[in-house]
Amino acid sequence: NNTMTKNLKVLVSSNDFPASGLKVLEEHFTVVQTKYLNFGEEGRTLAKEDLLKLIPGSSALVWLSHHPISKELLDRAGPQLKLVATVSAGYNHCNLDELKARGIKLSNTPNVLASAVAEIAVGLMLGAARRFTENLDQVHKGDWEIGFDKVLGQDIRGSTVGIIGLGGIGQAVVKRLAGFEVSKFVYTGHREKPEAKALGAEFVTQDQLLAQSDFIVLAVPLTNETKHMINKDTLGKMKSNAIVINVGRGDLVDQEALYDALKNKQIYAAGLDVTTPEPLPKDHKLLTLPNLFVLPHIGSATERTRSDMAVLAANNVVNALTGKPLLTPVNL
Numbered sequence: 001n002n003t004m005t006k007n008l009k010v011l012v013s014s015n016d017f018p019a020s021g022l023k024v025l026e027e028h029f030t031v032v033q034t035k036y037l038n039f040g041e042e043g044r045t046l047a048k049e050d051l052l053k054l055i056p057g058s059s060a061l062v063w064l065s066h067h068p069i070s071k072e073l074l075d076r077a078g079p080q081l082k083l084v085a086t087v088s089a090g091y092n093h094c095n096l097d098e099l100k101a102r103g104i105k106l107s108n109t110p111n112v113l114a115s116a117v118a119e120i121a122v123g124l125m126l127g128a129a130r131r132f133t134e135n136l137d138q139v140h141k142g143d144w145e146i147g148f149d150k151v152l153g154q155d156i157r158g159s160t161v162g163i164i165g166l167g168g169i170g171q172a173v174v175k176r177l178a179g180f181e182v183s184k185f186v187y188t189g190h191r192e193k194p195e196a197k198a199l200g201a202e203f204v205t206q207d208q209l210l211a212q213s214d215f216i217v218l219a220v221p222l223t224n225e226t227k228h229m230i231n232k233d234t235l236g237k238m239k240s241n242a243i244v245i246n247v248g249r250g251d252l253v254d255q256e257a258l259y260d261a262l263k264n265k266q267i268y269a270a271g272l273d274v275t276t277p278e279p280l281p282k283d284h285k286l287l288t289l290p291n292l293f294v295l296p297h298i299g300s301a302t303e304r305t306r307s308d309m310a311v312l313a314a315n316n317v318v319n320a321l322t323g324k325p326l327l328t329p330v331n332l
C-alpha cells in the first residue's frame, strides 16, 4: 500500500537519474534530488551543499556518484536511514564497516551492466591492440602513414586472453570474444568458477596468467587486496607484447608503474576505462603515451543499461522500505 510509504523520503544524489527508475520511486515515496554531483571541483562544491541540506531524514539514498558514503554523511542523514542503493556495480566508495555498525543495508547493480561493460572491454582491447590513439592522432593531423611500414598493431585472433576476475563482467567478456578466434582463455581469482568450463576458460595462478597472456583484462572490484595489483612487480612478469585492459577501478593499477612500463615499451599497450583520478587531468603524463588508449569511464553508459541500473536500484529501495529482501544485496 503506497500510502503507507508516501511519507518516506528517498534522496537521489543527482538530477539525471533515469526516468524509468524515478517513476518506480515516485509511485511509493517522496523523492528529493540533489542538483548535481559532479567530479569537477565546482560541481562537487555546489552539490555538497545541496546534499547536506537535503539528506537529513532520508530513509534511503540512491547513489549515483562515487562521492564517499562516509560516517559524516550517514550522521547527517540520521538514524531512520535503512538503505544505501548505489547505482553501480562497484561499492569501494562506501564505508562498509560504518554501514554495518549502524544496521544500514547496501545494494548495488551488478549483472545488468555486465554486457555493456564487457563491450567496452572489447572496445579497449581493439583500441589498444590496433593503436587507436596514435592512428586517430594521424587522422586529426591529416597526416596518414600509408603503406606496409605504418604503425602495426596486434591481433586478437590467436591470442591468449587472461581475465583477472571471472565474475559477471569477466564472463561477459569471454562470451563477447567468441567470434574472435582467441586461442586460449585463462582466468584467475579466489576460486574456480563453475561457469568457466562452459566458457572454455582455464583456472591458473596469477603468475601463470601474467606470464601467458597477450591480453590481461582486469574485472575485479577494488578492495585492499586488489589495490595496485598491477604494479612494477606484476608488470615485470608480463610478456613484452602484453596489453593491459582495465574496466574495474583506476586504483587496481599503480599508474606510475604502468606509465614506466608503457614508456619503456616493457609491455605493448594498455586500454583504460577507469583512472585515478577521474577525470584524469588533460595534461597528465599518461595522456602523452601513444600506446595508451583511454576512455572516460563509460563502461555502463548506454541508455538501456543506465535505465536497467536505475530500475534495479529503485526496486531495491522499494523492497528495503517495505520489509522485503533486497534483489542485489551487498553482504556487509
Ligand SMILES: O=CC(=O)O
Pocket: 087, 088, 089, 090, 091, 113, 248, 299, 300
Ligand atoms: O563503475 C561503474 C560501476 O561500478 O558500476
